[in-house]
Amino acid sequence: MAELILGQVLAFAGDPFAEGPGAARHERRGAVLVEGGKIAAVGSADALRAAHPGATVTDMGDALLSAGFVDAHAHYPQTAIIASWGKRLIDWLNSYTFPEEMRFSDSSYAETAAETYFDLTISNGTTTTVSYCTIHPESVDAYFGAARKRGLRALGGKTCMDRDTAPEGLRDTAQSAYDQSRALLERWHGVDRLSYVITPRFSPTSTPEQLSALGALWAEHPECLMQTHLSEQIDEIAWVKSLYPQARDYLDTYEAHGLLGAGGLYGHAIHLEPREIDRLAEVGASLIHCPTSNTFIGSGLFDMGGLTRRGLKVGLATDTGGGSSFSMLRTMAAAYEVGQLRGRPLHPSELWWLATQGSARALGLEGKIGNLAKGMEADLVATDLASTPAIAQRAARAGDLWEALFPTIMMGDDRAVSAVWAGGRRAK
Incomplete structure (x- = not known):
């Protein structure tokens, strides 16, 4: 049975270290279709719901869906x-x-x-x-x-x-x-x-x-x-x-x-x-x-x-x-802090890419894991961008995705992890 997971979707079409934040792809009301342990489709929620009416729907609300x-x-x-x-x-x-x-x-x-x-x-x-x-x-x-x-x-x-x-x-x-x-x-x-x-x-x-x-x-x-x-x-x-x-x-x-x-x-x-x-x-x-x-x-x-x-x-x-x-959230925060001390602060797109597609590329597995794209293994995390009062009040003032995501990178922990899928199976 196919599962259609709804939420904000963050994927990468390139390397933000080379291409800047524009290498990311953000769908405000998006969806990921999971079937047979793989990602079958990524796109807008409305389009995928219409195309796959028989899929089981898991709606994560405003949570950010990305690769695990x-x-x-x-x-x-x-x-x-x-x-x-x-x-x-x-x-x-x-x-x-x-x-x-x-x-x-x-x-x-x-x-x-x-x-x-x-x-x-x-x-x-x-x-x-x-x-x-x-x-x-x-x-x-x-x-x-x-x-x-x-x-x-x-x-x-x-x-x-x-x-x-x-x-x-x-x-x-x-x-x-x-x-x-x-x-x-x-x-x-x-x-x-x-x-x-x-x-x-x-x-x-x-x-x-x-x-x-x-x-x-x-x-x-x-x-x-x-x-x-x-x-x-x-x-x-x-x-x-x-x-x-x-x-x-x-x-x-x-x-x-x-x-x-x-x-x-x-x-x-x-x-x-x-x-x-x-x-x-x-x-x-x-x-x-x-x-x-x-x-x-x-x-x-x-x-x-x-x-x-x-x-x-x-x-x-x-x-x-x-x-x-x-926590890889805390690890991203530390990478940002080290970058500041080296005079090279990392953009949120670079930090999230490092924790997903960048690490997958380092392992030679970028074609299997670390991104949301058709044919990839269905490892996903749903991240709550308002998991604590301190994060929520800061994220509420955000003007774009990165400003909304950065407080979770810097202050988030396991409370921000709403759900996890490993090989298409719900793990958390």
């Missing part, structure tokens, strides 16, 4: 330690992250954490996530199993660490990282809406041998993405230089081992050298901006203006639990 949010970098095993006080990256990992991740050898613990994680992301309107799991295969099975049950598009992989900079209980080997990653890839990649991502945590916790093994796996499976961290903090970069003294720069520790390419997702990428920017742009890699994490852990300010001018693909992400919110 795409969180391009997260750590679901850190759900329970989000908002832990007062540490920078290396201390934060040792104090909070690594002790928590050790618990994921217990499959029941991992399954409970995955269920909690997806409950939280769906409640915030996120319909696609890209997560690091832990070194334990059980953590990957739990993540994909919970996503599959909900009909979500989810990407993720076993986090690999074999260097003694990681605690003994969280180390694998170059061979076991390769073998287990390959087995998980063969088990999950392409099942329903799931995709495996080859996942070395970052150079400081992997030996050159392990990076080479994962580079070889990626070469054997170029259909998969690869995710890692890059140039998040200044002291991290110094750490990398001490561990890889022959490397030209941080990126070279990946490039030398087959871990630089168009399907690479490089989280943070704040303190990049000119050569690194050149190479990332040359190969068509994607950078993932994690603004709440970058401010919470004191990492620095991502250069959105400079990097997008170079043509680099940029996705947006919560980076939970280093990031301080499961």
Whole structure:
């Protein structure tokens, strides 16, 4: 049975970073026709109601209908330690992250954490996530199993660490990282809406041998993405230089081992050298901006203006639990604030695009998710633009869509998420 969802409709016909706000398409009284898990039509409510009289109608009133949010970098095993006080990256990992991740050898613990994680992301309107799991295969099975049950598009992989900079209980080997990653890839990649991502945590916790093994796996499976961290903090970069003294720069520790390419997702990428920017742009890699994490852990300010001018693909992400919110609304707000500090404030059209189509493009999935258009997967979020008294009174004074939407970007939370559809099924 087809479902016709009514509301304001926001879609994109282009990239607002290149074309400005005019790249967006707004239908004040619009509709989205969903059938068989896909979007069958997008247009005016009157026209689609007339053309599809037998469809079930769901009227969301003045709510804004858009593609569901795409969180391009997260750590679901850190759900329970989000908002832990007062540490920078290396201390934060040792104090909070690594002790928590050790618990994921217990499959029941991992399954409970995955269920909690997806409950939280769906409640915030996120319909696609890209997560690091832990070194334990059980953590990957739990993540994909919970996503599959909900009909979500989810990407993720076993986090690999074999260097003694990681605690003994969280180390694998170059061979076991390769073998287990390959087995998980063969088990999950392409099942329903799931995709495996080859996942070395970052150079400081992997030996050159392990990076080479994962580079070889990626070469054997170029259909998969690869995710890692890059140039998040200044002291991290110094750490990398001490561990890889022959490397030209941080990126070279990946490039030398087959871990630089168009399907690479490089989280943070704040303190990049000119050569690194050149190479990332040359190969068509994607950078993932994690603004709440970058401010919470004191990492620095991502250069959105400079990097997008170079043509680099940029996705947006919560980076939970280093990031301080499961909400992509809060993440957009933080991206705006970071942009202000860099002298490049982002327009609401750019922020919404980053959280949907921009992140989808960074993942190579722009033809499947991240927009409202015929043939796309039916992942939708309905956003209430008057979800709290403070937001409502500001939005009431708006002169156009962007002025009405911006208060929700800056002050909204899960209360603004009225409904969520994942693969055409109501999820919230």
